[in-house]
Amino acid sequence: MSQFWKPGAEKPRILDDEEGGVLFLASSLSSSSSGYGYGSIEKQRLRLPVYKYRTAILYLVETHATTIIVGETGSGKTTQIPQYLKEAGWADGGRVIACTQPRRLAVQAVASRVAEEMGVKLGEEVGYTIRFEDLTNSGVTMIKFLTDGVLLREMMDDPLLTKYSVIMVDEAHERSISTDILLGLLKKIQRRRPELRLIISSATIEAKSMSAFFQTSKRHQGLEADDGPRKDPAILSVEGRGFNVQIHYVEEPVADYVRAAVSTVLSIHDQEPPGDILVFLTGQDDIDATVQLLTEEAQANGKNKGLIVLPLYSGLSRAEQDLVFSPTPRGKRKIVISTNIAETSLTLEGIVYVVDCGFSKQRFYNPISDVENLVVAPISKASARQRAGRAGRIRPGKCYRLYTEEYFVNEMPAQGIPEMQRSNLVSCVTQLKALGIDNILGFDWPASPAPEAMIRALEVLYSLGVLDDDAKLTSPVGFQVAEIPLDPMIAKMILSSSQLGCSEEIITIAAVLSIQSIWVSTKLQKELDEAKLRFAAVEGDHVTFLNVYQGFLRSGKSSQWCHRNFVNYHAMKKVIEIREQLRRIALRIGIVLKSCERDMLVVRKAVTAGFFANACNLEAYSHNGMYKTVRGSQEVYIHPSSVLFRVNPKWVIYHSLVSTDRQYIRNVMTMDPSWLTEAAPHFFQYQRPDPIGH
């Protein structure tokens, strides 16, 4: 491979664009150098679109502190660029090349692919780290894949990330909270470590704003010192290798996208050649309705024989999700009706047609009421393109958009709102504080969150005793909370359990609260309710979780036991895993591991210490179970899934709140109001001088 550009060699031809970024125009190499006697993996590597840009990428990374690579799916950037860097010597001298991904599955898949291409054992030269799993060998691993959340955690031990020579942040266009925090911090690190190189890889042409973010102040421009890289980011664009997808729009806006989706699917089935169909809708309700309607109409038309209609959303059991991946039998057409999960998280093979309703459920946070809501909202153009691209993976496809072209062009937003601007920031602020970022309001974010959200987060953390009057982390509580990889309210609950002597129980509760649900998703609602009753505790859902966990342990962690009791076996295994991680961290930060045996009073006090802000009082004379929150006097109701539903104790504390027609509180526990002033005297003095006196 001597023909490739290496650091120090004569530079390839480049052209500066008017913004000071560097745009690579032509490579002197073409991909025609493939074909002599390489193994098939090697041949495949040479055929990837990114291969043509190998020299350019290495040159830009050598000469620029930050390189932004815009690459469509199938360009090969994720698997190839780390290898190019290694071949060019960026992993010499014990240094490591890092590549981050937003999702665990992607980390594992990419790492094993790269290990295979390099002919090495996974966990040696090529490794990966995700929560609960570290497959790296320190001193040996040269290329390391990891989730961006794990890299953020690594910064708590090594703030300058000194072992890495190059950090590639992949899928940056998704703008998850951890990607955004990471980008902000990496920009800071760059100032302290000029030898560090960043590669920001993104699927959309948002590169300009990303470039502006990494652009350092004007006076540095043009000062190209011989001993350092250029400070202005380079931008390089790599084409993808997807097939052409023809876009169809509706001529008039549709009133009901469920009906529109059904009729679109039926006409594709009627008129188009074989190929599976993927339909994007917003949620479980829409999807179940569509599956039913489609099955009925197909039956009525006598077309049901050729159709396999399958729902897809994260709430389905593993077995139900796996159905979607089974190959379509000859002569049949598979129709997958899915949430956003199929946009990025899962990739289906064999899709030729996509139907896109133009909406998805998105989280929005209201810092004034401190409530996170799930709202059906229009998707962005970037999402619409991503959805359409799902039709072009195996051959040219078609995408049917259930909105007008006029709407797409003129009204659909180009990019979605970054998650940072739609979320509660309590965890995010704690993490930054732990990394020594004192001036949170002045932090240089890729997208600044609302000041109200920031102030609300500071208030909550102050009331938890995580921050002091100067908004600095308290010692030891604040630092301990930051070490625990969970929501600060949960972390505070764990810390309090140490003093109350019930940490074993509270850690179990923390683990259960941090997974989706320990119950199986089933249509047998009555049976599920009956199963729940077998574990129900008068103290509420938290203690009920302890009963389930005890039962699971006594059964010898049996999957049959889970099945009999409508408990989700995979969820329980995850609970065990999270418990183990939390116990390790607890020992490290000096929490006393102790069981309170059957004393649920201390367990409830520990929960209150974290969740006092979620205290509610049953309205006197309320016959319909209406509660008011102590903090904001909001009307709330106990969710029917709670064991305290219809029990309606006078005082409760909840873990989370969901808004639909009503505000429902989920995971609810009974408590005594005198604990509130005990847990957070300042908070309740400030909010309401005497919460107990009525």
Added chain:
DNA sequence: GAGCACTGC
């Protein structure tokens, strides 16, 4: 008596 887009540490 009713509802949970999707990730991640």
